[in-house]
């Protein structure tokens with residue numbers, strides 16, 4: 001198969017890690033365009049033509065622009081698979097795979113973004129302890145969800161023994177919880193999971209810079 005040129009717009013620490021991690025796991029060739037994260041103005045006006053809200057990631061494949069980290073992952077898997085990162089629709093774990101893949105972004109993002117804003121990003125005088133506390137209690141619910149629906153039974157990866165794109169989706173969120181210094185307070189199964197994630201070569205390559 002001829003693989004068109006793939007360019008990933010990336011900044012260290014951002015959700016573009018998920019896409020780079022997928023590219024690395026799949027062994028696909030790509031070029032990185034490095035941007036500096038700047039809330040609301042990442043990449044400046046030139047980048048607005050690629051991403052209308054100046055967020056990361058953006059991926060260009062051939063002449064097609066793909067936005068949203070999970071859409072980028074799904075695009076790569078579907079276009080350039082087959083890959084063990086995906087579970088096929090005839091597999092008995094397909095539903096759980098899809099659920100956990102989307103949970104990493106759709107389920108967890110509101111609480112995560114509030115925590116990032118009110119513990120880290122906003123100037124001190126604009127931070128709200130009440131919002132941060134509320135987001136923290138929501139995050140505890142999400143962690144409980146992951147324990148009940150996945151890691152609580154001691155499995156190594158989101159859907160069992162196979163590392164999949166669901167791990168790329170959720171594993172990145174665990175990285176943000178580490179940055180927020182919340183990870184050490186989470187159940188042992190979650191901490192062990194993040195240890196497993198961070199030993200993967202593709203993770204190390206994608207998250208380092």
Ligand SMILES: N[C@@H](CCC(=O)N[C@@H](CS)C(=O)NCC(=O)O)C(=O)O
Nearest residue numbers: 014015039040041055056057068069
């Ligand atoms: N749901 C989007 C979220 C994109 C997003 O919020 N990206 C962050 C970095 S992780 C960003 O660009 N922030 C800069 C800003 O909000 O201006 C995705 O998964 O791609």
